[in-house]
Amino acid sequence: MPFIDLAVFLLYMLAIVGFGVSFSFRKRTASDFTTGGGRLPAWAIGMSIFATFVSSISFLALPGNAFSGNWNGFVFSLSIPLAAWLAVKYFVPLYRKLKSESAYFYLEQRFGAWARIYASICYLLTQLARMGAIMYLLALPMNALLGWSIPSIIILTGISVVIYSMWGGIEAVIWTDAVQGIILIGGALACLGVIFFGMPEGPSSIFSIANEADKFSLGSFKLDFTTSTFWMILVYGLFINLQNFGIDQSYVQRYLTAKTEEEAKKSTWLGSLLYIPVSLVFFFIGTALFAYYQAQPELLPEGLAGDKVFPYFIVNQLPVGVTGLLIASIFAAGMSTVSTSINSSATVILSDHFSKYIHPNPSEKLSLRVLRLSSLIMGLLSIVVGLAFNGVSSALEAWWALSSIFSGGILGLFLLGLLSKAKNPQAVFAVILGVVVIGWMSLSAILIQKGLPETFANPLHTNMTIVMGTLTIFLVGFGLTWFTQASAKAKG
Template sequence: MPDLDLLVFFVYLLAIVGFGVSFSFKKRSSSDFTTGGGRLPAWAIGMSIFATFVSSISFLALPGNAYSGNWNGFVFSLSIPLAAWIAVRYFVPLYRKLGSESAYYYLEERFGTWARIYASACYLLTQLARMGAILYLLALAAQALLGWSIPTIILITGISVIVYSMFGGIEAVVWTDAVQGIVLIGGALACLGVIFWEIPGGSSEVFRIAEESEKFSLGSFELDFTTSTFWMILVYGLFINLQNFGIDQSYVQRYLTAKTEQEAKKSTWLGSLLYVPVSFIFFMIGTALFGFYQAQPELLPKGIAGDKVFPHFIVNQLPVGITGLLIASIFAAGMSTISTSVNSSATVILSDHFKKYIHPKPSEKTSLLVLRLASLGMGILSILVGFAFNGVESALDSWWALASIFSGGILGLFLLGLLSKTQKPQALIAVILGVLVIAWMSLSTVWVKNGFPETFANPLHTNMTIVMGTLTIFVVGFGLGIFIQKRNIKIKSFQDLNRW
């Protein structure tokens, strides 16, 4: 690779790590580490929310998805405004009033300790899957540039993010995210411009080839949830995005870094609405790449497909210097999300586990030590998960499936707490049934392969796991709550009658 590209890439990487670490030189408390003392500006928080959403899963997997298929995956983005509105209307005010840095403190207040443990454990598993997928996708891009092995790149990237996440805290995460958000938007636009400029026949050729191949299709509009239809992706997106903006520690923590509730709401709108047009650009890149290589098939070697097409284009077709910028953009997308996950996971470990079971009132020094050790531990585990992702056919599909499983339907438990009078026993029964549904939907394919009858298989699409798990918990819990409430009213009425 040209020296200029390598220089751009390494200067960017060192600058971001150095910028993040610089926040560690301030006098810090555990509150500074987790919420930035509640003094960060709304625009920076909004850019951080956006950059967290736009991971390398978006930067590489969305173009790969559009290249291999169509725009069915873009339907996911269309659900974001509604999810953001619900979050701004109900969740942001709730968390601002609770006075806890943990998103799962509310569940303990509502249903007891078990609910907080369950939700926080599901969150940590989800973050490990997410960080692993992102590290793997980063390695795909960097391998084409550097020629190093994927495990080596995963290791180096993981260590780089761990360093500034450990020492800089949430301020380092938010401000580096803000910078990285700007870089990745610029990189995506530059790449799309180059494709349109270099394809023989110009941009009109891209649209002609794409229309002939039905690349702009949003999927079937049949009301079918067994395959990847428009409605299936829309429902899945609504549930996932409600979980993101409503109960995900990564987002909730940012609501607490704002100066006021109004500022927190502004940052949520900025971060969520900015993602929709940017995801449009990513899908357009994938479609444009399809047209580019259909018009010039000799430029694409055999064996390059899916998630690997965009990295191949970046390294082999972009002008010198722009390649380094695009690789830096991909790393910007990935590093911002990983650093967020590391910081928020450390906060969950301190607040929901260490303070709860080991040391209820630790000193500031102890709290900071736990936060940094937890950051290190989660970072190391994410590197191992990244190794496990090496070789998957589609990182996007794998991530979506794991997100559905590990979420554990905790959105259903939150909704149960907010929208019903259901108490602890009924909620516990609902969660147990929800987990059983999730286990069946996730594992039935494996069981059928091992001798179980076909009728035992899950008929729905894998992405519907989170939907059915959430609905099971909410509907069962809500129903039991009403049943118990009516029974208690009848018992009380009977007792009053006897007393009379």
Template sequence: MPVLDLAIFLLYMVAIIGFGVSFSFRKRSSSDYTTGGGRLPAWAIGMSIFATFVSSISFLAYPGNAYSTNWNGFVFSLSIPLAGWVAVKYFVPLYRKLKSESAYYYLEQRFGPWARIYASICYLLTQLARMGAILYLLALPMNSLLGMSIPSIIVITGISVVVYSMWGGIEAVIWTDAVQGIILIGGALACILVIFFEIPGGPSEVFRLANEADKFSLGSYEMDFTTSTFWMILVYGLFINLQNFGIDQSYVQRYLTAKTEQEAKKSTWLGSLLFVPVSLLFFFIGSALFAFYQAQPELLPAGTAGDKVFPYFIVNQLPVGFTGLLIASIFAAGMSTISTSINSSATVILSDHFRKYIDQDPSDKTSLLVLRLSAMGMGLLAILVGLAFNGVTSALDAWWALSSIFSGGILGLFLLGLLSKAKNPQAVLAVVLGVLVIGWMSLTKILIENGLPETLANPLHTNMAIVMGTLTIFLVGFVLAWLGKKGS
């Protein structure tokens, strides 16, 4: 690795870890650790929301997806503005009014302690899957760059993020996210410029070759939910993003870090709207890479495909200095999301489990200790999950499948509480049925291998599991509540 690239990358790593850890030297309370005392500026919170969206899943898997197929995955991003509008209209005022640092306090108020436990465990499992996928993707370019094994890189990267997340709290997360969000946009733009200047024929050749291969297509527009069509991804994206804004601790916690409700709304709009053009940029990189290697096939070794193309390009085609910048950008994207997940997961463990069932009135010192130990524990578990990801064909597809399973349809339970008169027994039955639907849809291949008749197989795309699970919980609970009211 050229000395300049290594210097840029190492300087970034040392600076960002040092910056994050510096927040631990201030006088802090557990409230500062989880909500920043409700004093952070809207622009920084908005950049943090944006940086959480743009993980290394976006930075590496989006270009890999576009390189292998087309822009079908970008349809996911098109659902974000609508989900953001719903968040600003309903979710932000709700959580600001409740004033609880837990996103799942509301579910306990509506349906009892079981709902809070169920939702918080689903959240923790989802975050472990997310962090594991990101750690794996972060390891790909470093594997090409340094020759270190992927497992070694996953362990080193995971520990590095845990250090500043564990000690710095939400302020460290948000301020480092803001810096990293700017860096990753700059890195992506730099990559596009290099492709434009290095491809024979210039920028027009990128558009010509990519267009001829249909690389700008958003997918089929048929109303078919059995395959990855435009409408399937749009519906899936809408449900996932409503869940993100409505019941995801990572986002809800940020609503409480703003000074006022109006500031919280501004930050939500900034984070959600900024992601759309930036995710478009990442998909364009994938199409541009396809054109780049179509024009110069001798530059790409046989067998290099999917998620590994962009890391190979970064290491082998970028000028000295740019490689270090891009690697730093990728780590910026991944570290911002992992740090967010670690901090929010620690908050969930403290609020939804420790304070509920172990010590209902812990001292501030004890709360901080629990937060830091929980952050360390979740970080170490995420490293193990990242090691399990090693060797998957598409990290994006694997992440989407796991997020559908682990979400558990908690958006359906949240909407049931918000939009219906359903009571505890009705909600319990609805959740049981919803989980059964999610399990059947997600595990249909395994069930068939173990004796389930093929006539009972899931006919829809696997990503629709979260959609059908959410709808099952909401509709069953709604109908049961209506029947109960009618019977009385």
């Protein structure tokens, strides 16, 4: 690795970890660790939301997805404006009014303690899957660059993120996210520029080559939810983004870090809408790489495809210095999301479990100790999950499938509480049925291999698991509530 590239990368790593840890030298309370005392500026929170959206899943998996296929995955981004509008109109005011650092406090108010426990455990499992995917994707370019083993890189980078997340709290997370968001945008644009001017017949040839291969397609417009069509991804994206804005602890926490409700709304719009053009850039990078290697096939080793193409390009085709910047950008994307997940998971463990069932009303000192220990444990577990990701064919598809499963339909429970008059019995039955549906959709392929008849196969695309789980919980709960009220009126 050229000295300049190594220097750029190491300087970035040391600077960002040092910057994050510097927040630990201030006098801190548990509230500072989880919500920053509600005094952070809207632009920084917005950049943090954006950086959380991006992660290395976007930085590497989206170009890999576009290189291997088309722009079908970009439809996910098109669902964000509607989800953001609903967040600004309903979710932000709701959580600002509740004034609890837990996203699941609302569910306990509506349905009881079981709902809060169920949702918080689903959240923790989802974050472990997310962090594991990101850790794995972070390791790919460094493996190509330095020849280090992927497991070693996952362990080293994981520990680096844990250090500043564990000591700096939400302020360290948000401010490092803001810096990292700027770096990753710059890195992506720099890479795109190199591809453009590296085409033998000029930048315009990218469009002609890609167009011939139908690389700009958003997918089939057939109303089919068994394959990755435009409508399937759009519906999936809407449900995932509603879950992000409505019930995801890492987003809800950010609503509370803003000074006012209006500032929280501005940050939500900034973070969500900024992701759309940036994700477009990532998809275009993948398409441009396809054209680049179609025009110069001798530059790409045989058999190299998917998520590994972009890291290979970064290492072998970029000028000295730019490679270091791009590696730093990828780490910026990944570290920002992992740090967010670690901090929000620690907050969930303290507020939803420790202070409720183990040690009510803990002191500030004990609360901080629990937050830091929880950060450490979640960080170490995420490293283990990252090691388990090693070898998957597509990290993006693996992450989407796991997020659908572990989400557990908690969006359905949240919408049931928000939009209906359902009581505890109806909600319990609806969740049980929803979990059964999620379990069947997730495991039917494995059970069929074990001898279950083909008639029990899940006919829908894997990504539809969260959609069907959410709809089952909401519709069953809503229907039972209506039936109960109708029966009561008939008797009365």
